[in-house]
Amino acid sequence: MTYETLDSELINALLNDGRASFRSLAEDLDVSVTTVSNHLDDLEEDGIIQGYTPIIDYGKLGYDVTGILQLKVAGGSLPDLADRLRAHEQMTSVFEVTGDYDIIAIGKFHDTDDMNQHIKELLADADIEESSTSIVLNAAAEYEQFELTVE
Numbered sequence: 001m002t003y004e005t006l007d008s009e010l011i012n013a014l015l016n017d018g019r020a021s022f023r024s025l026a027e028d029l030d031v032s033v034t035t036v037s038n039h040l041d042d043l044e045e046d047g048i049i050q051g052y053t054p055i056i057d058y059g060k061l062g063y064d065v066t067g068i069l070q071l072k073v074a075g076g077s078l079p080d081l082a083d084r085l086r087a088h089e090q091m092t093s094v095f096e097v098t099g100d101y102d103i104i105a106i107g108k109f110h111d112t113d114d115m116n117q118h119i120k121e122l123l124a125d126a127d128i129e130e131s132s133t134s135i136v137l138n139a140a141a142e143y144e145q146f147e148l149t150v151e
Contacts, residue, residue, distance in 0.1 A: 006031065008148040010039055011049070015145055018052050055143050063090075063108040066136035067115045069122070070101040077127040078102055084125070090118060101132070 009029050013020060022040075026033045043049045058066075073081050078096060085094045085105045093106040109115035112135070123131055 005150045006035070006039055007043060007048075008150045010036065010043065012147045012150070014049070014052075015147055018054075058092075058108045062110055065109040065112055065115050066139065067107050067109055067119070068134040068136065069103075069105045069107065069119065070132040070134075071103040071105065071128050072100075072130040073102040074127045074129050081125065081127045085122070088118075088122075101130075 006029065010025065013025055013028060022033045022036045026036045029036070040049065082094055082096055082103055085091050085103065088107070090109060091105050091107045095104045096102065097104050107115070107118065109118060119133055122128070
C-alpha cells in the first residue's frame, strides 16, 4: 500500500468496522497510529467522513412502515420546504430531484395510521402543490455504502 491509497484503504476499513480503533487500523494498514489519526483528521476536516453513526433497524424499534413521499413544490420555496422536511424527526432522507416531482422524502412510521397522520400534517403546507406517497413493501437494500476502488 502507498500513501496515495491510504485514504481509500482507511475508508474501506471503516466501512467494514466503523468502531475500529486507531491502533487496529494502523496494524491492518501497516502504518503508524499517528498516520492513521492524521489522515482521519484530514478526511473529517475535508468533509469526506462526516461522522460515525450506528445503523439502526427501525422495524425492531416499532417503526414498521417506510413511506416514500414525492412532492411538487410551489415556486421558489424548494429549499425552505426541503429544510422543513429534513427537520422532521421521522424523515430519514430528503432529496431535491429532477423529473415530475421536486422532492423525494423517505420517512419511518409506526404504522399506516401514524404515516397517514404525518402526511396529512405535511400536506397542509401551502408550498406543496401535489404529492404521491408509496409504502415500501420490502427493503431489498437500505443504508448501503460501497467500498472505494484502490489501485
